[in-house]
Amino acid sequence: MNWQQAIKGFQTYLRLERSLSVNSIEAYTRDIDKLAQFSVIDPENVIQPEKVTLAHLRKFLIWVNELGMLPTSQARILSGIKAFYKYMLMEDLIISDPSELLEAPKTQRKLPDTLSYDEINRIISVIDLSKPEGPRNKAIVEVLYSCGLRVSELTELKISNLYLDIEFIKVTGKGDKERLVPIGNAATKALKIWLDELRVHIAIKKGEEDMVFLNRRGSRLSRVYIFMLLKDLTALAGIHKNISPHTLRHSFATHLVEGGADLRAVQEMLGHESITTTEIYTHLDRDYLKSTINQYHPRS
Template sequence: MKWESAIKDYISYLRIERGLSQNTLENYKRDLTKLQRYLDTNEIRISPIKADKTLLQEFIYTVAKEVKPRSQARVISGLRGFFNYLVFEEYREDNPMELIESPKIGRKLPDTLSLEEIDKLIAAIDLSKPQGERNRTILETLYACGLRVTELTTLKLSDLYFKEGFISVTGKGDKQRFVPISEHTQKYINIYIDEIRTHIPVQAASTDTLFLNRRGKQLTRAMIFTIIKDLAIKAGIKKNISPHTFRHSFATHLLQNGADLRAIQQMLGHESITTTEIYMHLDRNHLADALLQYHPRSSH
């Protein structure tokens, strides 16, 4: 068995059986290809079936010099999954990664924007330019619906159910969910569609795509990152922000204002409630307030 074919089969398995997103698949493939390149560079001729713990440990030590603990942990997790797959398919009897521990990493919590900071970012947009109206709508939609950046770029006109007050979102693994959308955000989307998008020469492949670039094509993930980074500089916001910051802020603000964690989980499209809890980094004062307000014996 060759590494190239084994990796290809594993990625196909993850796509078909596990329904993982394209971004996740690319990360797994990149890490496994890194191992393959390490073996080639060091002229180590060994198949995936024969690779042992000592060899893999040496590769991980090499990786550890180049990447942060979080990335190292991802590589280890990816390798563990790969060899589990080989065991599952009966190519191997054991997983050589079983006794290799991931580095201990602290929970990394992204920055959260306050409502005032979100308003500052929106105020920094130059609305005299056509893309300004589009960019304002993008920020309003990211924050109002808690979307991932890929969910935003792939949002379609046919996904908008404004009469019902929802949008249909295609999440990780092509899973569909309905997310409520406020009239406030609907208003900006309608302005963008009626006054800006209608004047763009739309490419055939993007006729149903909501947010377009000036050439009438779907916006890239990188473009959304650039828009937000540039606005943060203009607004004088020093935090390290990205499109995901709006999703995190969406979840945090909802919880702070009393929303149910399960409802937030559904809106974010998390399979596990544990994933949703990672977003919730409220300070102890807020938790104490919740106890005083809701616990039956707090007034005694």
């Protein structure tokens, strides 16, 4: 079996068995492509995918390290390789998994940037509601923060998945997995103003009738537009942080955890497959922890 055949089979497995998105499959493919490139560095000793050993993989990690890749990038590539050889083992294409004992490079877990509640209010306050797009942009920020959505989940949000009467929305996340997320009063109010008073006056393109957020031409908004919108609003609010739509998602989760929310509930709302991913939001600052102990510990 050559690398092209193995990668094609792996892509089919990721799509059909694991129901991953196109972007995720492309990311996994890039990781295995790097290993395939490494396998043909020596033309006289080309290593086929089923012949790769632990020693080969260790040399491969040394190679990508020498290319200048960050430990986080190396860890991601290793994750892709482990998934690839898990697939190979499941399909009986190999007898043993060469990646099983391969250790990932040590990485420092970088805590995500967050916004304070005051900073989020400042961002909302600089939105010019007199402009046609103002109420829509306010609804975008409110929904991102109120529901902790990924940017793709926001741009693909459908009117038919809004249950505002019971304060829930249905979101399609990674791997086309659906989840119900509560939506707060402020976000509900902003959404209703956008939908009932402004969106109704837009000439909507065919096929976009069910999309919540549209541009003035009646098409759904792009991920890039949401990024640029938040960059502009942050600058207007005088906030000097590297802000993206994901920052509002981080802030949503952090504020919930700081307020005492159960980590499993936060995991469910964020759509995280593993609780380990959600645990990064337990990075409460020392002052908060100290005040919590002083307030609640009987021997403080």
